[in-house]
Amino acid sequence: VADLGEKRLLREVLLPLTASPRQRSGVGDDAAVLKIPKGSELVVSTDKIPENLLALEFGLLDAYHHGRYLAEANLSDLAAMGAYPLGLLVTLAVPDDFEIEYLRDFMQGFGDAARRWDADVLGGDTGWASIPLFSATAVGAVPAGGALTRSGASAGDDLFVSGTVGDFGAALLYYASAGQRGGAVSTQHEQHLRERLTAPRARIELAGQLRRSGTCSSCMDITDGLGQSLRELTEASNLGAEINTAAVPIHDATRAVADLLQVDVLDVVFGMGLDLELVGSLRASGSKRNRSLDCGITVIGEMTDDPGISLRIEGQRRPLPDSGWQHFTRSALDQVRALAKPNREGRSR
Amino acid sequence: VADLGEKRLLREVLLPLTASPRQRSGVGDDAAVLKIPKGSELVVSTDKIPENLLALEFGLLDAYHHGRYLAEANLSDLAAMGAYPLGLLVTLAVPDDFEIEYLRDFMQGFGDAARRWDADVLGGDTGWASIPLFSATAVGAVPAGGALTRSGASAGDDLFVSGTVGDFGAALLYYASAGQRGGAVSTQHEQHLRERLTAPRARIELAGQLRRSGTCSSCMDITDGLGQSLRELTEASNLGAEINTAAVPIHDATRAVADLLQVDVLDVVFGMGLDLELVGSLRASGSKRNRSLDCGITVIGEMTDDPGISLRIEGQRRPLPDSGWQHFTRSALDQVRALAKPNREGRSR
Numbered sequence: 001v002a003d004l005g006e007k008r009l010l011r012e013v014l015l016p017l018t019a020s021p022r023q024r025s026g027v028g029d030d031a032a033v034l035k036i037p038k039g040s041e042l043v044v045s046t047d048k049i050p051e052n053l054l055a056l057e058f059g060l061l062d063a064y065h066h067g068r069y070l071a072e073a074n075l076s077d078l079a080a081m082g083a084y085p086l087g088l089l090v091t092l093a094v095p096d097d098f099e100i101e102y103l104r105d106f107m108q109g110f111g112d113a114a115r116r117w118d119a120d121v122l123g124g125d126t127g128w129a130s131i132p133l134f135s136a137t138a139v140g141a142v143p144a145g146g147a148l149t150r151s152g153a154s155a156g157d158d159l160f161v162s163g164t165v166g167d168f169g170a171a172l173l174y175y176a177s178a179g180q181r182g183g184a185v186s187t188q189h190e191q192h193l194r195e196r197l198t199a200p201r202a203r204i205e206l207a208g209q210l211r212r213s214g215t216c217s218s219c220m221d222i223t224d225g226l227g228q229s230l231r232e233l234t235e236a237s238n239l240g241a242e243i244n245t246a247a248v249p250i251h252d253a254t255r256a257v258a259d260l261l262q263v264d265v266l267d268v269v270f271g272m273g274l275d276l277e278l279v280g281s282l283r284a285s286g287s288k289r290n291r292s293l294d295c296g297i298t299v300i301g302e303m304t305d306d307p308g309i310s311l312r313i314e315g316q317r318r319p320l321p322d323s324g325w326q327h328f329t330r331s332a333l334d335q336v337r338a339l340a341k342p343n344r345e346g347r348s349r
Numbered sequence: 350v351a352d353l354g355e356k357r358l359l360r361e362v363l364l365p366l367t368a369s370p371r372q373r374s375g376v377g378d379d380a381a382v383l384k385i386p387k388g389s390e391l392v393v394s395t396d397k398i399p400e401n402l403l404a405l406e407f408g409l410l411d412a413y414h415h416g417r418y419l420a421e422a423n424l425s426d427l428a429a430m431g432a433y434p435l436g437l438l439v440t441l442a443v444p445d446d447f448e449i450e451y452l453r454d455f456m457q458g459f460g461d462a463a464r465r466w467d468a469d470v471l472g473g474d475t476g477w478a479s480i481p482l483f484s485a486t487a488v489g490a491v492p493a494g495g496a497l498t499r500s501g502a503s504a505g506d507d508l509f510v511s512g513t514v515g516d517f518g519a520a521l522l523y524y525a526s527a528g529q530r531g532g533a534v535s536t537q538h539e540q541h542l543r544e545r546l547t548a549p550r551a552r553i554e555l556a557g558q559l560r561r562s563g564t565c566s567s568c569m570d571i572t573d574g575l576g577q578s579l580r581e582l583t584e585a586s587n588l589g590a591e592i593n594t595a596a597v598p599i600h601d602a603t604r605a606v607a608d609l610l611q612v613d614v615l616d617v618v619f620g621m622g623l624d625l626e627l628v629g630s631l632r633a634s635g636s637k638r639n640r641s642l643d644c645g646i647t648v649i650g651e652m653t654d655d656p657g658i659s660l661r662i663e664g665q666r667r668p669l670p671d672s673g674w675q676h677f678t679r680s681a682l683d684q685v686r687a688l689a690k691p692n693r694e695g696r697s698r
Contacts, residue, residue, distance in 0.1 A: 030429035031394035033496045036385045045380035046438040080379035089395045137486040147382045
């Protein structure tokens, strides 16, 4: 990018993505101006892509999916609030020798994710940095008073998750160990794992359904493993939870990886991962309705007055072990390798 | 920060700053929810602090002012649009060995800048990075249709700047050369320069006055030198400009530095700096009123049909030389040193 200069970079990489009727001004002006639909509140959040993102280290993420990933991770924060997207801002800071083509593809992926929700790329900031950095801000809206927050649950409320959980963690394990040579699980499973690792999708549509149902008493997205999310969710309402582990929706591909690597599949599901699925609670009074909420969620337990999370496993009860990502205390890669270790040592090297 | 972990860092550094009645949820939830005043449009922008910020390299910026600087640079984008601030989001990415105390002081400065405008710290993102990175997003509002944009000027419109321009550039020059030993200009001037370098202020209040006056046809903030800003401003309206250099408001301290270093003060004013002052145009029809707009702006020339910027200097006319920051093509420090060179070579070193 050194040849282009910062101003031209902004114009060539960002500008093509930002023409929209909703947006009065954007890239090229000092800030974007946009209308907020009447009766709505604004929802904003910011998220960056970790420098040590494992999908990047494994060489699994091309520029397009890298950009899409940044957008989806930011959109997921809106989903967690039951909001719908209006637009995204992006920050691109890269070294002099960074490829402009990469940034173009990156922004294509970023823009495609935004467009899927009719959201705009509202502008952003480009500049030099000694290490590439990609960050974004999501701007969304929600009918006034309707935002889904983390707090608000009562004891007896059903706990739900969307989709399947643990796929992201399983994919990391797989590619950190067996997967690098490929073929260790079925092609179909490998495809599923790869997609969950490189192309996660924010659950915007589901979040809207949950909000409109009027029965959702708390909600968040899963970005640090289901265990950590459950801890944060229950603490926000000063409650605990009892989970029926048999009810947790786990994909066959995730089970296959756990089998292959001889790790407990529950460690993968509760301990790892940025699935961008939603976890939350549904009011007990709507319980019957909840079980028939036909939008891809599964009830996995309930909120309890007792603090702490207990897992019901084959009739037994045990507390949720302490785990989850701790970016500062240990690199994510170390964690993955530690978890994958039993098998890796039994293998070649 | 390695001992704290990401979640606690977020809670300890960000949470104390985010309690506010306007804000329904924020740090600790997935996104912030806020009301947009009726009849208003949303204004959003994002800006990061350059890794190679010279005030940092010179050791002039403590943690508190570093944080305030980030906030003011972002608020300035709102000012450029005539908007008032509602809140700020912050991204803090730091290495394991980064001091938590620094982040606390940083956020204190960041929060103070927000509070000055009754704006909230809406939340943000913290995490690990191999190089410290500080970025933010400003969220503001403006009465619908009232935003000041870069385009909209007509030939004959008066061009104005706020405050004095070039102070930031002069301060850089001073501290890059003579200033490091101190005492080369008067204490009063040194104080002024230091303040302009380390504690720039977004012109939010002035921007509101300009918007309400109804005569401001275009506006932007000066972050890359007055010359570059004039180029962008005129191009946005497909116009040119004629500048009466004698009218450009230049602080005595800036003149003193130019004298000291034997550089042309106009190179400093037009070529350098992030002054966070506003430059814009006022409708010709309001011209008489303009000259009496008692809010610290100075008319320095006018918009012309002829493209390009010409400077009127002591009766002569010359085109604006090609200059301005180019972060990618040359480090800012090199530029400062090159400009300061004549003097530095004549000195001891």
